[in-house]
Structures are given as structure tokens and as C-alpha cells.
Amino acid sequence: MKGRGAWTATIAVLMFFAGYAALFIAPDERTMHELMRIFYFHLSCWVAMFCALTLGFVANIAWLATGKPKWDWLGVASVELGVVCCTGGLITGVLWGRPAWGIWWTWDARLTTTFILWLLYISYLLLRGLIEDPQRRASLSAIFGIFAFLDTPLVYASNRLWRTQHPAPVIMGGPDSGLDAMMGKVLIICIISVVAMTVGVLIDRYRLERLRHELDELRLSAELRSADSHTVLTKGLP
């Protein structure tokens, strides 16, 4: 808990600087002009979401392999943060789509994939809320998490084969692609700060889950103790 204040302050400074850089430092874009500026956060959300969900996938497998509760806490914390980042990415995307494409939403491969992904992980969180037994909740939601993660490339591939409208990858996409050097720097700052913020919240969420677990344990042991003393009392009677 000690470094928490410093960590929060660092993230706050980073986020502030990233916002400033995206709005004022980054140069004007040739075709999209000011509209481009949302892209710095749009892409950062996806990077953070990808990190969080991959971490969740690893945590799900690790829980099934080891049975250590910490992996379950990490699993739920990462999926929750993944859903938050996904929501952020979807909203920035919709806001960008309206002026750029003239429509809020289109059923393109990447958009559809993300939407399905979002639904899948919302279902994961719902599923966790509906299973009482902690052990079982951890195992079953881990299995569902693994299925959801495996499904994602399939959703993407099927939509890609079917129809697509999303701009082709700008960075590392083809010979003509690539970003202006300053844009690249701003983008990296934005990605780092959004990922740092996600990590910060993720750590807090993980701690919350651990505290919940400890509370459950304490409550259970208190119940057992009172049950025990009750038995002792009744046994002591003639």
C-alpha cells in the first residue's frame, strides 16, 4: 500500500501530459485534421484492453493449473478492467465514426469482433455474480473466460472473410503507411499513460478482491466457531 500515493500521482501527471500532448503537441493530420486527436486515446484503450484480457486469460489458465486464489482475483480484476477499456475504445470509436464515416456504427469485422468480445466478457462478469460457491465460481468462470478468449480470433476471422470497412492498419500496414515522428511519440505517451492507469486500477481491484476473500474466510471461521461453541455447550448438558 506504501507506494500507492506516488503511483497515483505519477499516473495523474502522465494522463494530464498525454491529454495535453494529444490535443496540442501532436501535428495536424492531412485528411482528418482535428478528428485524428481522438485516435491517440482510441488506440490506447485497445492496447490496454488487449493487455488486460490477455492477462485475464493467463490468470484463468493459472487458476485451473494451480488452484491458488490469487489467480482468480487477478482473473476477475483483469476482465473487469478489460471491459472498461473495451467500453472506452467503443465509445471513442463511435464518436470518431460519426464525422469520419458519416455513421455512428458499421458492422465491420473489427467493430463486430469488439462488440461480441464486449458482450462475452460482460457475460463472464454476470456469470461470476450468479454462482455462490467461490471455488466453483472461480473454476467455471475461468473455463468460460478461456472459451471467450479462444472465440475472439474466430469472430475476427469470420467477419474478415465476410465484410470489412475499418481502415487498414495505419502503422506497419503497408509501404505507404506510417506515422509522423511526433505523432508516434504522442501515441506512445498516450498508450503508456492509459496502460499505466489500467495497471493502477487493476492493482486496486485485485486488492479489493483479496479483501473480499479474506472477509469471507473470517465470516466463515466465525460461524464455525460459534457453531462449535454451541455444540460444546449442548454436549456439556446432562
Added chain:
Amino acid sequence: MGRAATQGRCLPRFAPKPDMTTARATAIVLTKELRMEFRARELLSTTVVFALVVVVLFSFAFDPTAGESRRYGPGLLWIAFLFSGSLMLNPSFAREQSNQTLDALRMAPVSPFAILLGKMLANLIFMAISEAILVPVFAVLYNISIAGILGRLAGVLLLGTIGLVVTGTVFSAIAAHARMRELLMPLLLLPILAPLLIAAVEATASLFAEQPALDLAWLAFLAGFDIVFLTASWLLSDFLLEE
């Protein structure tokens, strides 16, 4: 193989044999599921009627002329299968809960995958029967000729249904332990099936066209979906059915 290993040991007469092969255990679970269903016949009849209701309701959502049916028919058919599948697969494990029979199944000295596979095969048979009833009715109602494409259509239906049944049976085991499982089941299952729906609808549409020509790319995609999730459920079956 396992049989030879235990031959030397003296087993109590009534103890279950620990050397039962997965194939045999699967066959036993499958027989049990089929026997249960053909005695009660509640699952199949409700599924078929539900799918019929969906098919009929769709006729109000668009004008069922031949041209329109060719455009919307494949999607309609698969939505009907997916919806009825998500309802039909739910009791697969849920009905083991009411008398704690799942615990008895788990105690059997067989690999958990055998239990899962037996139920998957039983569900595959139930889905196949409902589809065999539904497809001709659909063809009649929506004026689509399926005479020349029966074999290829059966292939598409089989590959699509395997994917539906594999994921659906696993999720039935997951949802069985949750509250509101009837509502949860479609919620878990239908988004996962999005790629399957696209591939199955496109493959079926290629058959419903004026000149039917099966799109093999989508058929391969369906096979890939089946393999990915069958492998995943094989690897995860121990955890899925653990106590």
C-alpha cells in the same frame, strides 16, 4: 490397455471397474441419455415446437416470397436452430441437479470427458432429429427446393450442429451451478456462436442460391470451430466436472 494393468489385482465384486475405457463410458452415458429422452420425450417435442414457432414468427417479419426466402432463409433457419439449441441444451446438466445425480456420475471411475462426450453425442442426436423434422417443414413453408442439395446441406448442418452442441453442452455444465440458469445459458452461448452463425449461414446460403455451389471455405471454417472447442472441452473437462 487399462484392463491388462488391473488384471492381477483382486477387486471387490461390486466395485466399479476402474479400467473402463473412455469409449465404453461414453457409450453408457449416451445410452442413459437416449433412454431418458425416449421415455419422457419432453425435450425433443418442446424443441421442435419452439423452433417451429420461431420459423412461423419470421414469416411475419418479412415477406416470404421465393426471392426473399433465399436471402433471409439461411439466417432464419440458423437463428431458429441456435435459439432452440440454447434452450434444449440447458437441461442437459441442469436436470442432473434436481436429484444430485451429477454427483453419482462424477463418482463413477471414468474420465470426466467421457461424461461430457456422452452428453454431447446425445445432444447431437436430439438436435439432428429436430433439424430433420424442421428443415423439410421450413422448405415447404418458405418455398425453397432442397431436393438436389440434401447431401451437402446435411454436411453443413452436421458441422454447424457439432459446434453448437459442443459449446452448448459445456455451457450447460457451467450454467447448471448458477442462479437464473435458464436466462444465463443463451447469454453465455449465443455470443460465442457468432462465428459459427456467420459461417453456417454463408454455407447454407451458397446452397440455397439459384445455382447451388457449396462454399467450401465456410465449411472448413465450421470444421475449425468444431475442432477448437472440442479440444478445449477435452482439455478442460476435468475442471468442468470437478466437485
